[in-house]
Amino acid sequence: MLDWSIIIHYFPFLFKGALLTLQISVISLILGLAVGLAAALSILSHNILLRWPARFYVWIIRSTPLLVQLFIIYYGLPQFGIDLNPFWSGVLGLALNTGAYNAETIRAGILSVPKGQVEAARSLGMGSSLTMRRIVLPQAMRLIIPPLGNNFIILIKDTSLVSTITLVELTLTAQRLIGSTYKPFEMYLMAAVLYAVLTTGSSLLLRQFEKRALKGAAA
Amino acid sequence: MSANNAFATHEGAMIDLRGLRKSFGSNEVLKGIDLTVQRSEVQVLIGPSGSGKSTLLRCVNHLEQPSGGQILVAGELVNRSDLKPRAFQRHLNRIRTHLGMVFQQFNLFPHKTVLENVVEAPVQVLGRSKDEAVADAEELLAKVGLADKRDAYPVSLSGGQQQRVAIARALAMKPSVMLFDEVTSALDPELVGEVLRVMEDLAAEGMTMMVVTHEMGFAERVGDRVIFMADGNIVEEGVPAEIFSHPREERTKRFLGDILK
Numbered sequence: 001m002l003d004w005s006i007i008i009h010y011f012p013f014l015f016k017g018a019l020l021t022l023q024i025s026v027i028s029l030i031l032g033l034a035v036g037l038a039a040a041l042s043i044l045s046h047n048i049l050l051r052w053p054a055r056f057y058v059w060i061i062r063s064t065p066l067l068v069q070l071f072i073i074y075y076g077l078p079q080f081g082i083d084l085n086p087f088w089s090g091v092l093g094l095a096l097n098t099g100a101y102n103a104e105t106i107r108a109g110i111l112s113v114p115k116g117q118v119e120a121a122r123s124l125g126m127g128s129s130l131t132m133r134r135i136v137l138p139q140a141m142r143l144i145i146p147p148l149g150n151n152f153i154i155l156i157k158d159t160s161l162v163s164t165i166t167l168v169e170l171t172l173t174a175q176r177l178i179g180s181t182y183k184p185f186e187m188y189l190m191a192a193v194l195y196a197v198l199t200t201g202s203s204l205l206l207r208q209f210e211k212r213a214l215k216g217a218a219a
Numbered sequence: 220m221s222a223n224n225a226f227a228t229h230e231g232a233m234i235d236l237r238g239l240r241k242s243f244g245s246n247e248v249l250k251g252i253d254l255t256v257q258r259s260e261v262q263v264l265i266g267p268s269g270s271g272k273s274t275l276l277r278c279v280n281h282l283e284q285p286s287g288g289q290i291l292v293a294g295e296l297v298n299r300s301d302l303k304p305r306a307f308q309r310h311l312n313r314i315r316t317h318l319g320m321v322f323q324q325f326n327l328f329p330h331k332t333v334l335e336n337v338v339e340a341p342v343q344v345l346g347r348s349k350d351e352a353v354a355d356a357e358e359l360l361a362k363v364g365l366a367d368k369r370d371a372y373p374v375s376l377s378g379g380q381q382q383r384v385a386i387a388r389a390l391a392m393k394p395s396v397m398l399f400d401e402v403t404s405a406l407d408p409e410l411v412g413e414v415l416r417v418m419e420d421l422a423a424e425g426m427t428m429m430v431v432t433h434e435m436g437f438a439e440r441v442g443d444r445v446i447f448m449a450d451g452n453i454v455e456e457g458v459p460a461e462i463f464s465h466p467r468e469e470r471t472k473r474f475l476g477d478i479l480k
Contacts, residue, residue, distance in 0.1 A: 121340075124340035124392060125312045135328055
């Protein structure tokens with residue numbers, strides 16, 4: 001039987017953990033989008049000084065586990081005098097991780113915009129950055145919002161790994177409360193429900209964005 | 220504005236191609252083209268597919284980078300080799316504002332309304348005020364018969380309507396020359412006429428035009444000069460009546476025979 005009194009009593013603690021999870025997710029999302037866009041444009045650039053480092057970044061992130069990346073940032077970097085607290089270590093690791101996946105998504109979106117669109121813009125005297133900003137990216141957005149949203153849902157769930165570098169977010173809050181309550185099922189269940197609320201809420205919000213981005217698209 | 224004035228007052232040829240060559244890999248598509256388009260002249264390029272006529276047109280505004288020769292627009296060299304990449308890009312952008320282009324596939328911006336399509340470049344490139352650009356755009360849309368479609372998205376328009384918007388979009392830059400690249404080839408037959416009529420009106424107003432087309436009726440009726448191309452060369456050129464009634468070259472006779480039968 002579920003111990004409802006425990007659930008009601010400890011819910012505020014877990015809710016607080018969920019707020020921290022939300023906070024770290026949103027900051028990582030924003031940074032991850034910026035990093036992803038920069039990496040995607042670099043990969044598509046003619047300049048090999050941009051293209052090669054960007055390719056290397058995407059490759060190394062996608063071919064190693066997030067957990068190891070977080071450990072390198074939190075436990076490894078202090079050896080080189082870079083000593084970030086758990087929160088910013090987590091943000092850095094998650095932003096770099098989701099950024100690499102975003103880069104692939106954004107790159108594919110940009111490439112899917114027909115060449116004729118770029119030619120039309122160029123023939124009107126628009127430069128390359130104006131063409132990218134006004135013509136290509138808005139059209140790429142339509143295609144990349146759903147997969148980017150998917151990346152964001154994965155990001156929210158991946159924040160649970162930040163519990164391993166001592167940040168007391170939702171998962172670590174639950175773990176700590178188990179130490180004093182001996183009620184693992186109730187605690188993890190509450191954590192799971194709160195994760196589901198965060199991810200489902202994000203999905204619904206993203207669907208609204210998607211609708212706005214789709215104006216003018218073929219039905 | 221001084222650059223604009225230079226285009227408006229230039230007295231020599233509006234477009235002057237000298238020994239223009241273009242290769243794609245080992246395939247030479249243009250083999251040294253010499254061609255001159257005078258102000259207010261309507262020059263129609265015809266020829267079998269693969270003859271190089273579209274490539275020629277796309278070299279004029281440097282959508283294709285020529286492999287050799289010179290392109291002069293209003294006396295100014297387009298394919299300059301003395302500029303660093305960024306300066307060259309600015310140079311191209313400036314020249315392109317004077318060369319309107321209309322494409323076979325329309326290439327309207329699907330995420331923008333008809334009005335936004337027309338207003339985009341005048342505001343973003345020429346820095347004109349929104350109000351002024353909108354007033355101009357409405358006038359142009361009325362001219363191409365689409366004033367009532369200003370708030371529609373391209374996807375809801377027919378091919379012929381989209382192409383007329385594309386013409387209005389190019390005209391909004393107040394270009395000195397209009398380049399038409401097989402603009403009716405992707406249209407259903409019953410929609411071709413409405414686009415050709417807009418082009419005919421433009422020619423009557425004295426617009427300088429280079430038209431790549433398979434519409435021989437249009438070439439004969441509207442063209443001041445017809446250029447017949449085959450295999451990357453100009454085979455024959457002259458006034459339409461001459462080319463269509465008394466072609467001199469065997470290659471021209473064969474092409475016209477195939478297309479008109």
